[in-house]
Amino acid sequence: MAVRRYVLCFGLILVFFVMQHGVFGDGTTSSDIAYLRNTLETMQMKLEKMDSKLVTVSQGLQQVQREINELTRCQAPFVQLSGRCYFFSCMQKSWSHAQAYCRSISSHLARITSQRGNNMIVSYVRNYFSVNFNWWLGGNDMAQEGRWVWVGTNKVMSYTNWYPGQPSNYKGIEHCLLLLWSHIQHRWNDAPCGLAKNFICQK
Ligand SMILES: [Ca+2]
Secondary structure: OHHHHHHHHHHHHHHHHHHHHOOOOOOOOHHHHHHHHHHHHHHHHHHHHHHHHHHHHHHHHHHHHHHHHHHHHOOOOOEEEOOEEEEEEEEEEOHHHHHHHHHHOOOEEOOOOOHHHHHHHHHHHHHHOOOOOOEEEEEEOOOOOOOOEEOOOOOEOOOOOEOOOOOOOHHHOOOEEEEEEEOOEEEEEEEOOOOOEEEEEEO
16 A cells, blocks of 8 residues: 555656656646747748848848949039030040040040030030140040041941041041041041040040
């Protein structure tokens, strides 16, 4: 009987222990596990939602960055003309130094590829600068005489606006493209690249 009492007593203690500490003996019960699983699932769902929000925020930041880039692209000294950015330099430099200067401000000597573009540039320089200014543009025939190409793209010019009789390659030393004021108009002339002239950068 004493043994039975001891066994019964041990059983009651074991049941009490399991109720208090769970079958794992480390304080974890099945309801705890269910709770933890639910919590984990809830956290996973929240993380997925946060991921989704982060993607949205990231896309928004990229859009803001694009708008900032667009707004700062044409900051002074550049001006925006028909969606493009130009810098009209009052400094005078040789063609190659002018191109180097343009490159130093993340641009290149200007390319004019249409009558509309030419009219726009000419109109701007006539409105804002002395007509005595002559402007280097980004064209040359340095690589091959008579083969006029645009700097950067190296594409042969499809549009030109030469003065009658130009390009003349006078004395065989005229290999750079100059927007020249003469005979009450601005048109294109080939000129010696070493002359110090105003210049137009574009980006
Ligand atoms: Ca000439």
